Amino acid sequence: MATSSAERGEIRVILAAYLDGQPYDGLAYYLMEKSNLPGPRMNLGLANNFADAVGELVSEPQTRVERLEMLLDTWARLPVDQAPVNHPRVILPCVAVLSYGQAAVSRPEWWDDEIAKLERAATDPRWRVREMVAAALQRMLAADWTRTCGALMSWIACGEPLRIRAAVAAVAEPGLLADKQRAEDALAVQAEAVNQFIHFSPEQRRDENVRALRQALGYTLSVVTAASPETGFHLMEELAALPDPDIVWIVRENMKKKRLEPWQDRLTTLETALFRPEQADAQDDE
Incomplete structure (x- = not known):
C-alpha cells in the first residue's frame, strides 16, 4: 500500500498530465480503482490525498487553475444516476467537494466561491458527498474559524435541514x-x-x-x-x-x-x- 505522501505524489503526476491537456479519464480511473467501492467504507485517505494535491497545485503560479476548476466542477455536478452512492464513480464528486474546502484554504481569495459551492453540495442526495462537505468545512474551520463559523450560522438560519446538518457535523x-x-x-x-x-x-x-x-x-x-x-x-x-x-x-x-x-x-x-x-x-x- 502506498504511503500518504507517495499516493499524493502519484495523484500530482496524473493531475499534472490532465492540466497539460490530457483527458481526465486516467485520473478518474485511478480514483475509482482505489475507491474501496462498492463497500461500507470509501477510501477517505485517497480523498484527503487528492484534496491535499489540489491545494498544493493551486498555490503554484504555473498551474492552469481554470482547467482544474473545470474538472472539480464537472465532477461535483455528476448526478446520482451517473455516480450512485455505493458505486466507485461516486469518489469523483466526493474528492471534488473535499477539494473545494482545501482550495479555500490554499487560496483565501477564492473563499466566497468555494463556500458557495459547498453550500450547494450540502443538499446532495448522496450521504457520502454530504460527509465530504462536512470534512471540507472542517479544513476551512481549521484555517479561519471565525469566518467559516459565521457562514455556517447563516446556513442554519436558512432553515434547510441538510445545510443545517452540514453545519452541526462540521463543528463537531x-x-x-x-x-x-x-x-x-x-x-x-x-x-x-x-x-x-x-x-x-x-x-x-x-x-x-x-x-x-x-x-x-x-x-x-x-x-x-x-x-x-x-x-x-x-x-x-x-x-x-x-x-x-x-x-x-x-x-x-x-x-x-x-x-x-x-x-x-x-x-x-x-x-x-x-x-x-x-x-x-x-x-x-x-
Whole structure:
C-alpha cells in the first residue's frame, strides 16, 4: 500500500498530465480503482490525498487553475444516476467537494466561491458527498474559524435541514475545539440548529432530510458538550425538559456516548430532567 505522501505524489503526476491537456479519464480511473467501492467504507485517505494535491497545485503560479476548476466542477455536478452512492464513480464528486474546502484554504481569495459551492453540495442526495462537505468545512474551520463559523450560522438560519446538518457535523470535531471560545461557538451552532429543528412541524419531521438532521444531532451535541461541559450540559438540561419526543430522543442519544462518561453526575441530573409523557398526562389532570 502506498504511503500518504507517495499516493499524493502519484495523484500530482496524473493531475499534472490532465492540466497539460490530457483527458481526465486516467485520473478518474485511478480514483475509482482505489475507491474501496462498492463497500461500507470509501477510501477517505485517497480523498484527503487528492484534496491535499489540489491545494498544493493551486498555490503554484504555473498551474492552469481554470482547467482544474473545470474538472472539480464537472465532477461535483455528476448526478446520482451517473455516480450512485455505493458505486466507485461516486469518489469523483466526493474528492471534488473535499477539494473545494482545501482550495479555500490554499487560496483565501477564492473563499466566497468555494463556500458557495459547498453550500450547494450540502443538499446532495448522496450521504457520502454530504460527509465530504462536512470534512471540507472542517479544513476551512481549521484555517479561519471565525469566518467559516459565521457562514455556517447563516446556513442554519436558512432553515434547510441538510445545510443545517452540514453545519452541526462540521463543528463537531474534537480536534477543532481545544480552544474555549471555539467550543462555545460550536455550542451556539448546535443550539441554533436545535432551535430550527424544534420549529419543524410533525409532518416536516417525517421528511428524509429532516430525519437526517435529527440523526446528526443525536451525536454532535455530545461532541461539543465534551469540549465545553458546563455550557453544554446546561443546554442539554434545557432541552431535556422540553415536551418534544424528538428533542428527548436527541438528548438520550447523546447521553449514551462514551465521551460523556466522565460527567456521571451531570448525566444523572439529565436523566432526572428528561421529559416523560406521563408528566404531560399529570399536567392535563390538574
